Amino acid sequence: MAHAATHDHHDDHHGAPSNFFTRWFMSTNHKDIGTLYLVFSLLMFFIGGSFAMVIRAELFKPGLQLVQPYFFNEMTTMHALVMIFGAVMPAFVGLGNWMIPLMIGAPDMALPRMNNLSFWILPFAFALLLSTLFLPGGGPAGGWTMYPPLSLQGDSVAYVVFAVHLMGISSIMGAINIIATILNMRAPGMDLLKMPVFVWSWLITAFLLIAVMPVLAGAVTMLLTDKYFGTSFFNAAGGGDPVLFQHIFWFFGHPEVYIMILPAFGLVSEIIPTFARKPIFGYKAMVYAIASIAFLSFIVWAHHMFAVGLPLGGEIFFMYATMLIAVPTGVKVFNWVSTMWGGSMTFETPMLFAVAFVILFTIGGFSGLMLALAPADFQYHDSYFVVAHFHYVLVTGAIFAIIAGSYYWLPKWTGHMYSEFWGKVHFWNSVVWVNVLFFPQHFLGLAGMPRRIPDYNVAFANFNMISSIGGFLFGASQLIYVGVIIHAVWFSKKKAPDRVWEGAKGLEWTVPSPAPHHTFELPPVIHDDELAHGHVED
């Protein structure tokens, strides 16, 4: 089949189809599909961000000034769903699509047609999800965690469940594709333990996706039948248990958290050695740390549920298991710092974002350690302290890593250098305002402000106002990012060399910039010293 197909479309070998529709809608090319994923995720980042702006505007001062509480709840719910499933996850899939074949010397993804399908499901899924905002009854307002019985009170259950199913199908197909590509299509000499850490992190993430997306699908399907088909999985009056949903949801939800951070670890593990001009410290330890974090992610889910009334033994088990995660995560942070130590560093925009990632993600990790202590969590739980925690790991963690990765490879994708000056303007604005935005939220939570509330006591007023100001400016700073990208794609005159960064190692830097439509049609001959991790000893 594959041979016949390539024969039929012999033109593909020479470049991208010139017809816009054929090129972008019918593409089976990993680079074009990667671009689609990245553009889609950027769009969703701004849609989700606009919801966040509504939230921060309403919380600017006490009293309700702008929106009704129910709409506020729709905003918090949609902000989370769009950012998680629409912005962060597709961004990583996009980066994986673009870079994994280039990094392992493969001509394309293993299953190119499925690749097209897994992307094109997403616009439909999000059209469904976002359309609920314009339908009678409004969008989902029960939180992205969709806890019943509250989530079943909404009128948009069917739309949301169907959208989540579609996103899940897309993710599973993407994950199958990535696993198949990494395990089968590495160029000769690209041993598993010589692969870039980014490729390793995606391999492990893909297994997490395959393991847990069906669990989410099951959970939301039970919501659907509870709502429309008279079942009582989660209905106490019918013999069901509302807490059962939380167990199932978080069995998905915690690995999901790591699905959103492990590829970020991989990105940062590529970027720091490049700009430190020094091999990554403890390559194998990095890989094993990712694997152990992935394993632990399956046995910590109930730390999201410390306040549901778990038995003492359950609280203790999940507390200990959660605390254990600090060990491999600590190893990763120490290794990044050691990679920098003794290097010869320069601080281009990707490196700045990567360094900010290490510091700010670690701060998110610290608050995570505090949250792991169950008796303290009885205070922190569902307060703004939690909001601060997960925004540190997701915004300054996952999203900063994605931005770092996009600056890192932008010259490879477009063939032009982005504006270093505006990149740095973007960085400094982002890093300052994101802290103004999220750091005061720690104080709010400790002082007793619950999350997901549209209005608050005046004791919380000053930090909320600071947080909102930080939020508006952080949001505005991202417009600079768009400007830098548009400039690099269409206007930059500065040609990028093949090896864009002086210290960059790995196969992706051996192909021209911009990367031609087809690369590695013949497997490259690999010299270990060209690889970032070619001489791994322990």
Next chain:
Amino acid sequence: MTSGSIRPGGIKRAVTALALAAFALFGSVVQANPEPGQLNMPRGVTTYSNVPYFLNNVALGVCVVIGILVFGAMFIAMFRFRKSRGAVAEKWSHNTTLEIVWTTIPVIILIVLAYLATGGLKTFSDTTNAQMTVKVTGYQWKWRYDYVDYQGKAIDKVGFMSKLDRESDETRQLKSGLDPNAVKVDGYNTYLINVDEPLVVPIDTKIRFVITAGDVIHSWWVPALGWKMDAIPGIVNAAWTNIKEPGVYRGQCAELCGQDHGFMPIVVKAVPKAEFEQWLASKQQSATPAPAAASTAAAPATAQVAPAQTPKG
């Protein structure tokens, strides 16, 4: 990496020192309810509430110490090993001793933290030997309190709904034009954290709360008591408190429960035992003679009916 220089013995001293420093910084102001500019968790007012407060401070101290070491090393590296300063990259990428050290030290710190936390959990989960029981039921969007027993005697027909006070409720309407800053009780701003009728409880009494809900999941949280517990339909959760100081302690629903989730506060009024017994007796009396008002039994059907004693303001 400089963290190789830490010895396990120094850690415990550092933990203690930092916990003390944190106490000195934040602990001097004993407060139970949110104050403007508040930076840390309240110490609380119960026999248990010191547990989360202490754990919070110790964990924060540990994180600050590790943060200073790690970020310090990073910043030193970023200044010393810059290409612009002529730094030449070294080739090493392993150091087994260092890796063993920074895997072992966190494990030791974690064991200390786990030990402290486990003790707190055991204390919290022990609801036995309570001298009083209060049933808490969450509804969209108000709380119901039923007094079940006190000093071994069952209490009959003392229960009421507790919902957002009228002043906050009027102020919080969209574009009400009313100023949240003006909502005050005794000079303390109570906007959104005041109710029409508080839960009255005695001090120096181990009170067991049985917590459930009538419609969706809520969560009963008073920071001054040191914990929150989800109120879940079909499930009865248990928690306890033993308040040491009389006072009015305020909290809010902590689990998203619909449009007015932000508007179902909790107020606990802790009074001396004698005062509580008087209050209880008057409640029981007012409940018995008036049959019209006696519909305060815990049936959800009567949930919407506020008991006779509500009119106020």
